[in-house]
Structures are given as C-alpha cells and as structure tokens.
Amino acid sequence: MIETPAAIVVRPSRDTDVESMLAIYRRHIRRGIEEGVEDTGTPQPDDLKDRRKNLRNRKLPHLVATLRGEVVGYAYVVSFRKRPAYRFTVKHSIYVHHDHQGQGVGRLLMQALIDACAASGFRQMIGYIDAENTASLTLHERFGFARVGLLPGVAYRYGKWSDSVMVQRSLGAGATAPVTSKAGPPAP
C-alpha cells in the first residue's frame, strides 16, 4: 500500500493545463516514436482545448492531479461509441508523469474519475491496456475492473506486435436497472 502525499489535489482540467498534459503524454509515447512509430496521432494544444470543451458539454470528466500546483497526471473519458444506444458507456485514459509514478497519483485519479463518471450518470467504464503494462493492469484490478477481452496483435510498437486487454467496470446500478430518468448523460 502506497502512502499518498496529502498535497496531491485532483480537480477538473483547465485550458491552462493543456501544455502540461501534452508533455506527460508525449513523454509516454516518445519511446514508440524513436522506434519508428509515426507520430501522426499526437494531439496539439488546440486539439486538446477543443476536446476539453466538447467533453465538458457532454458531462465527460476530464481531470488533472496537481502537486504543489504542478500537473503530475491526468485522466479523462470519451464516448465508447458514437451511436446513442452506447451513451451510458465511456472509455477512459489515465497518465501519470514519469517522475511521479508509484506515489499514489494514479490511484487518486482513478477514484476521482470513477466517482465523476458515476455522478454524470454513466453505467459502464471500459479501458484498453497493453498486455505487458503490469502497473496499469494491477491498478485496474484494484479498482474492480474485470478482464473482459483479449485483442491479440492489435498494436505495433517497439518493433513487435502487442496484445491489448479490454477491462470493464460498472458504475452505480450498472446493467441491473433500467434508465428511469432523462437526467443521464447527453447523447454523443
């Protein structure tokens, strides 16, 4: 069990956090680029600002963790699929700054993301994790995500094919109760 520094604060992200979030993201994919994976998917600051605006309009949580005012991690969800039937299901991502891993930041972000998604009325969270990413697989297991699928050979990085593990967790009543109010998340 990790002692979480009390100074870590999790809050909704702001436009002024965008550069810090991109720096964290770029660092995580840099190794892939050096190995020859094209960087065409790297978001630019304006892309991220637009995405944050869209997410906010749709009640999709987009959070940062800060330590002494500096962004040390972030987590967000997007629609699992665009068709309206899937509007209660989200797909999440979580990234912690390489200098601050193993210090409880991911745990705080994950708890806050789950709480925020449940509060927005979402019923299912889905994640895709590289099959060799032990830290992420363990983190998700700790938070009650079940392994619901294995997608063999879907990623090519470090010069080899990698499998992805699909994980899922229900929120609130999950699939055990119908939707009774119109107050759920807006359709994508």
Ligand SMILES: CC(C)(COP(=O)(O)OP(=O)(O)OC[C@H]1O[C@@H](n2cnc3c(N)ncnc32)[C@H](O)[C@@H]1OP(=O)(O)O)[C@@H](O)C(=O)NCCC(=O)NCCS
């Ligand atoms: C995966 C990641 C988000 C975890 O965040 P973190 O801040 O390092 O994790 P924490 O310190 O909060 O640890 C939370 C739990 O994760 C698990 N964990 C974290 N690091 C681990 C490691 N190296 N090995 C095994 N389990 C680990 C543990 O279960 C831990 O809780 P416990 O010690 O109480 O059991 C972080 O390592 C990261 O950003 N990795 C790179 C990006 C990434 O892979 N994102 C996920 C994509 S699906």
